[in-house]
Amino acid sequence: MRNFRGNLHIGAIIGAAALVVVLAVGLTLFGDRGGSTVTAQGDPVVQHTLADTTGQNLGHDLTINAAWGERALRADDEDQVPVADLPVIEGVVGYAPNAAPPVNRDFRAHVTVELETTEEVMELADGVEYRFWTFGGSVPGPMIRVREGDFVTFTLQNHPSSMMPHNIDLHAVSGQGGGAEATLISPGQQATFGFTALNPGVYIYHCATAPVGMHIANGMYGLIVVEPKEGFTPVDREYYVVQGDFYTKGDFGEKGLQDFDMMRAVDENAAYVVFNGRVGSLTGDNALQAKVGETVRLFVGNGGPNLTSSFHVIGDVFDRVWLEAGAVINRDVQTTVIPAGGAAVVEFEADVPASLTLVDHAIFRAFNKGAIGSLVVTGEEDHVVFTERIDIRPYNPEATAGN
Amino acid sequence: MTRHLAIATLLALAVQSAPLGARAAQTATVETQTVQVPGGEVALLFPVEGEDLAYVEAFELDVTPVTNAQFLAFVTDHTEWARSAVPRVFATDTYLAHWAGDLVLGSVDPAAPVTNVSWFAAAAYCEARGGRLPTEAEWELAARAGRDTTDGYLEPGYREQVLAYVTSRGSAPGPVGQGEVNAYGVNDMHGLVWEWVFDAGAAMNTADSRSAGDRRLQLLCGGGSARATDTGDYAAFLRYAFRSGLSGDYAGGGLGFRCAS
Numbered sequence: 001m002r003n004f005r006g007n008l009h010i011g012a013i014i015g016a017a018a019l020v021v022v023l024a025v026g027l028t029l030f031g032d033r034g035g036s037t038v039t040a041q042g043d044p045v046v047q048h049t050l051a052d053t054t055g056q057n058l059g060h061d062l063t064i065n066a067a068w069g070e071r072a073l074r075a076d077d078e079d080q081v082p083v084a085d086l087p088v089i090e091g092v093v094g095y096a097p098n099a100a101p102p103v104n105r106d107f108r109a110h111v112t113v114e115l116e117t118t119e120e121v122m123e124l125a126d127g128v129e130y131r132f133w134t135f136g137g138s139v140p141g142p143m144i145r146v147r148e149g150d151f152v153t154f155t156l157q158n159h160p161s162s163m164m165p166h167n168i169d170l171h172a173v174s175g176q177g178g179g180a181e182a183t184l185i186s187p188g189q190q191a192t193f194g195f196t197a198l199n200p201g202v203y204i205y206h207c208a209t210a211p212v213g214m215h216i217a218n219g220m221y222g223l224i225v226v227e228p229k230e231g232f233t234p235v236d237r238e239y240y241v242v243q244g245d246f247y248t249k250g251d252f253g254e255k256g257l258q259d260f261d262m263m264r265a266v267d268e269n270a271a272y273v274v275f276n277g278r279v280g281s282l283t284g285d286n287a288l289q290a291k292v293g294e295t296v297r298l299f300v301g302n303g304g305p306n307l308t309s310s311f312h313v314i315g316d317v318f319d320r321v322w323l324e325a326g327a328v329i330n331r332d333v334q335t336t337v338i339p340a341g342g343a344a345v346v347e348f349e350a351d352v353p354a355s356l357t358l359v360d361h362a363i364f365r366a367f368n369k370g371a372i373g374s375l376v377v378t379g380e381e382d383h384v385v386f387t388e389r390i391d392i393r394p395y396n397p398e399a400t401a402g403n
Numbered sequence: 404m405t406r407h408l409a410i411a412t413l414l415a416l417a418v419q420s421a422p423l424g425a426r427a428a429q430t431a432t433v434e435t436q437t438v439q440v441p442g443g444e445v446a447l448l449f450p451v452e453g454e455d456l457a458y459v460e461a462f463e464l465d466v467t468p469v470t471n472a473q474f475l476a477f478v479t480d481h482t483e484w485a486r487s488a489v490p491r492v493f494a495t496d497t498y499l500a501h502w503a504g505d506l507v508l509g510s511v512d513p514a515a516p517v518t519n520v521s522w523f524a525a526a527a528y529c530e531a532r533g534g535r536l537p538t539e540a541e542w543e544l545a546a547r548a549g550r551d552t553t554d555g556y557l558e559p560g561y562r563e564q565v566l567a568y569v570t571s572r573g574s575a576p577g578p579v580g581q582g583e584v585n586a587y588g589v590n591d592m593h594g595l596v597w598e599w600v601f602d603a604g605a606a607m608n609t610a611d612s613r614s615a616g617d618r619r620l621q622l623l624c625g626g627g628s629a630r631a632t633d634t635g636d637y638a639a640f641l642r643y644a645f646r647s648g649l650s651g652d653y654a655g656g657g658l659g660f661r662c663a664s
Contacts, residue, residue, distance in 0.1 A: 131570065160497070161574040163597075163657045164641065165648040186648045187655045188497055209648075211640035259567050262637050 066327045068200050068228035074148070076229075078108045083151045083194075086110040091152070093142035096276045097288055099238035099299055100145035103227055108149045115141065116157045117166040117185075117207070117220070124246060124272060125279035125370065127255040132277070133164065133207070133218035139277025140242035140303060141205070141222030148200040148229050153192060154179060160188035166215065170195075171203035171341070172224045180208040200228035202325035202343045204301050213305045217247055217265050219277055221303030223343060235347065236294035242301040243309045243338070243360060243371065244277065245270035252369055268306040273365040275358065275373045282358060282373025290350040292379025297347045298358075299325075304340025307365070311338050311346070313375065314357035320347040335361050350377040352386045435473065435532070436466040437664075438588040443553075445544040446632050448639040455632070457540040464537060464545055465661035467579035467590050468598060469528060471502070472513035474520065477528050479506055484524055491652070494521035498654040514578035516596045516659035522651040525599045525660040534664035536601040539646070541663055543639075546592040548585040555585070556633075565638040568593040574656055593638065599660040603646045 068074070091113035094100035118137050124130040135141025146152055158166050165186050169178035173195045176182070182193035206212075207220035221242060247265040248258035252272060264271065275282050282288060290296050302309045312335040321333040325343035330336075338344045358373035359366035366372045381388075440463075444456040478484050478499075485505040489498055500519050503509025520528075522536075529535050537545070549555025556562065568582075572594060582591045592598075633639065649658075 160656055163570075163572055163574065165645050184648045186645070186653055187657055189648075189653070210644040211637050214637055214640075260570060262563065262566055262635070266635065 067232075067322055067329055068230070068327050071199060074229060079149055081108060083110055086151060088112060092145050093136075094145070094240055095136070095138055095142050096140055096240045096242065097282060097286075099240040099297075100143040100225065102231060102234075103145055103147045104231075105147055106229075109147070109151075111146050111150045111152045112155070113144055113146075113152060114155045114157060115144075115168070116159055117162060118159045119162050119164065121257065123278060124248070124258070124274070125253065128248075128250075128253065128279075129257040130246065130248065131218070131257070131260070133166070133215055133220050135168070135205070135207075135220055135222055139219035139221075139244065140240075140301065141220070143222060143240045143299065144205075144224040145227065146197050146224070147227050148197055150197050150226075151194060152197060153194050154183070155190055155192040156183040156185060157190040158185045158187050162187040164215075165209050166207050166220065167191075167209050168205055169208035170205040170224050172197055172199065172201070172205075172226050174198055177208060178205075184209060197226040200226045201327070202226075202299055202301070202322070202345055204303065204341050204343055206303060206341070213265060214260065214262070216303060216305040217245070217260060219244065219303075221301070223299055223301045225299060232297075235297045237290050238297045238299065239288050239375075240299050241275050241282070241358065241373065242277075242303055243273065243275055243307075243311070244303040245305065245307045246272035246274065248272065265305070270307060270365075270369060273307060273360055273369040273371040275371060279370035282375075284374075287355075287374035287376045288358075290375060290377050292350055292353055292377060292382070294350050295347060296350055296375070297345060299343065299345055300338055301343040302338040302340050306340060307360075307362075308340060309338040309371075310335050310361040311344065312336075312359050312361040313346070313348070314359060315354045316348050316351065316356050318346040318348050321345070350379075352382050353377050353379050354386075435662075437463045438466055440464050440541070440545050440587050440589070441553075443544060445540055445547065447540060447543060448631050448633065448636060448643050450632060459538075459540050459544050462537070462541055463534070463664045464541070464587075464589060465663070466584075466588060468516035468596060468659045468661045469525075470514055470579055471508055471511050471517045474499075474517035474528060475502075475506065475508060475513070477531055481527070481531060484527060489521075489524065493523040493652060494654050495652050497656075498524065500654070501656065512578060514580075515576050516579055516591070518576065518596055518656050518659050519654045520599075520658070520660065521654045522599050522603060522649070524654075526601075528660075529662035529664075532662055532664075534662040536599055536660060537663035539600040539602050542598065542600045545585075545587055545589050548587045548589065550583060551586055553586050556636075562636055562638065565593045566641075569638045569641055572596070572657070576657075576659075596659040597642070597645050597657055599649075599658065600646070603649050 087109050089109040089111050091111045092100045092103060115135050118134050120132060120134065120137065121129050122132050132139055156168050165184060167180045167184040169180040171178055173179050175195055179193050179195065183191045185191045203224050205222055205224050207215035209215055221244065223240065223242065247261045248271045249261045250258045272279065280286065300311055318333040318336065319331065321330045321336045322345040323330050325345050336344050336346060354377050356375040356377060358375060360371035439461060442459050442461040444458055446455065447457055450457065482488060486499045486502065487505050497519050498521055501511055526536055547555055549558040549561045552558060576595045579591050579595065582594045584590045585592065
C-alpha cells in the first residue's frame with residue numbers, strides 16, 4: 001500500500017478499491033491485444049483521495065494515470081509456474097532507430113538473450129572517427145524487449161578482438177550490480193546469468209566495468225523494455241532513441257580519429273551530445289517517418305554519462321509522457337527530463353504534416369553539439385490545427401504614427 | 404644496469420623452426436635484456452587494507468615483453484607447453500591459437516609480444532629462465548616512471564599519454580622495443596599489450612578472499628572509485644579492471660607478459 005499516503009487503514013481500503021478499478025480498467029482496455037489503435041482515451045485512470053495523517057480528507061484529488069498497477073497485486077497463477085516448465089523463447093531485439101517489436105505474448109516465458117561487446121572505430125560525425133566500445137556493434141546497443149515475469153537467461157560475450165574487459169548492469173534487474181558482477185568477462189570470454197523481469201518499464205543497460213564513466217562515454221548503453229503483462233497500448237509507430245554525450249580530444253567537428261579526453265569527461269564538458277551515437281543519425285535520409293493521424297511512441301533513453309536531457313520535439317506536444325519511463329503518465333508535456341541512466345516514453349499523435357525536430361532543449365547541445373533529429377510527418381493538411389502563413393507585409397509603426 | 408642473457412641453445416632451436424623471412428628478426432629478439440629497478444614505495448590504485456604504500460625491493464625486469472620468438476624457443480625446449488600438449492586446466496583452448504602450429508609461428512610477427520598465453524605458461528617460461536613474473540606492486544612501480552623521472556605523475560600530460568597509449572592499442576600488437584623507454588630503461592609498459600603479474604586477478608588471490616572480492620566489487624560499481632587512491636588515473640583503472648577479470652587459464656589476444664627476478 002505504499003503508493004497511498006495517509007492513514008494506513010483508510011488508505012488500505014481506498015487503495016484496494018482503487019487497484020481493483022485499475023485492474024478492471026486495464027483488462028477492459030488491454031484485453032483485446034490484436035485490436036486497433038487506442039489513443040488518448042486509453043489510459044486507465046485512478047482517482048486517489050489524499051488524506052492527512054489524522055485521517056481528515058484535505059479535499060483535493062490527485063489524479064494519477066497509471067500505465068500499470070502495483071507489482072504485488074499483479075502476481076497471478078502464471079508466476080507460480082516453475083522456470084523449468086516455461087517455454088524457451090529467443091529474445092526480441094531492435095536496432096535504433098527501430099524499436100524491438102512488441103513481445104505479443106500472453107504467457108510467461110524463459111527468454112534467452114545474447115549480446116556481444118565489441119570495440120570498433122566508427123564515425124561520430126562526418127569525417128570524425130571515434131573508437132567506440134559497444135553492445136552489439138552499435139550505439140546504442142540493441143533494444144531488448146521482454147514481458148513482465150519472464151525469466152531471462154542473459155549471455156554476454158566479449159569479442160576476442162576486444163582489448164578491455166566488459167560487463168553489463170541492466171537497470172531492470174533486481175540483484176547484485178544488475179548483473180555486473182556475474183557478467184565481468186575478459187576478451188574472448190562469455191558469461192551467463194539469469195533474472196526475472198519483476199518490474200515493467202523501460203530501463204537503461206550499460207557497461208559497469210571500471211572506469212565506468214569511460215565505458216559509458218565510449219557508447220556502452222542501450223534500453224531493455226519490460227512490457228507489463230497486459231502489453232502496452234498498441235500504437236502505429238514505435239522508435240528507439242538514446243541520447244549520449246561524448247568527450248573527444250578535438251573540438252566538435254574536428255576531423256580524423258579522435259581520442260577520448262578524460263579531463264573533458266571529468267569536467268562534464270561534452271564535445272558532442274548526440275542521439276543514437278552519431279551526429280546526423282536521425283536527420284536527412286535517416287529522419288524518422290510518420291503519417292498524419294498516426295500515434296507515435298518514442299522510447300527515449302539517456303546513456304549519459306554526464307548530462308541530463310531536456311528532451312523536446314519542436315512542432316508538437318507530447319500527448320502522454322511516461323515519467324521516467326515508469327507507471328505514472330503525464331499529459332500535454334512540452335519538454336521532459338531524462339536523467340543520465342534513465343529513460344522516458346513519449347507519445348503523440350502526428351496532427352499535421354511537418355518536419356518535427358527532436359532536440360535536447362538545453363539548446364546549445366542541439367545547435368552546437370549534435371543533439372538534433374527529425375521526424376517527418378506526411379499527409380493531409382488540417383488548416384484548423386495549423387494554418388500556414390496567412391499574410392506578410394511591411395511593419396513600420398514610426399512611419400505611420402508621425403509624418 | 405643492463406645485462407644480457409644469451410639463451411644460446413634456445414636460440415638455435417628457434418631459428419631452425421622459423422620461417423626464412425623472419426630469421427633475422429627472430430635472432431634479434433630471442434636475446435633478453437633486463438634492467439634493475441631500484442626498490443621503493445608505490446601507491447597501488449587499490450591498496451591492501453592498512454597499507455597505503457606498498458614497499459618493493461630492488462628487482463630485475465625485462466626491458467620488453469616476451470616475444471613470439473622467445474616463447475617459441477621455450478616451447479621448443481619444453482614441449483609440454485606446446486599448444487597440443489598443454490593440459491586444459493593450465494590454459495584454455497585459445498592458448499597460442501594465433502600460431503600456425505605447435506612449433507610454427509606462421510604469419511605471426513616473431514618480434515611481437517607473445518599473447519594468448521595463460522598465467523601458468525607465462526610463469527613456467529619465467530621459471531625456466533630462472534626468474535618469475537613480476538608482482539603487481541613491482542609492475543606498477545616500473546610502469547609509473549615517466550620519460551625523465553621515476554614518478555611520471557609529476558610530468559605534465561603523463562597520465563593522459565598513458566591512457567592514449569592503452570586505449571589506442573590494436574588487437575595485433577607490433578614488434579617490441581619500438582615504444583618510449585621510461586626513466587628506468589623499461590620499454591612497452593603501456594602501448595602494446597596487457598601483461599600478466601604474479602598476483603593477478605581476484606581468482607589468483609588466495610590469501611584473503613574477502614578483500615579480493617572487495618576489490619573486485621569496487622571495480623565493478625560506480626562507487627568503485629570511492630577507495631581508489633587516484634580517481635583520475637584512468638589507465639590504472641583499466642589495468643586493475645582487466646586483472647580483476649582474469650583466471651590463471653585465461654589466454655587472450657591482448658595479454659602478454661614479461662619476467663622479473
